[in-house]
Amino acid sequence: MSARFRIGMSLAQACQDLGYQGDIGYQTFLYSNEPEIRRLLMFLVEKLPRDSVDSVNQSA
Numbered sequence: 001m002s003a004r005f006r007i008g009m010s011l012a013q014a015c016q017d018l019g020y021q022g023d024i025g026y027q028t029f030l031y032s033n034e035p036e037i038r039r040l041l042m043f044l045v046e047k048l049p050r051d052s053v054d055s056v057n058q059s060a
Helices: 002-017 026-030 034-047 053-059
Strands: none
Touching (some): 002 026, 002 034
């Protein structure tokens, strides 16, 4: 159980370091509900770098 707690806390800290403003802690990952995880995943997806269409076509 302590490994789950440590990993949950590490994930929560990483999300906070990225600027997530919602309530987040180890419980978010161990005992979360769908709307809470959805908000977190939407935040993380928005943080992903965006490629332009030209660079995607060039790599294909």
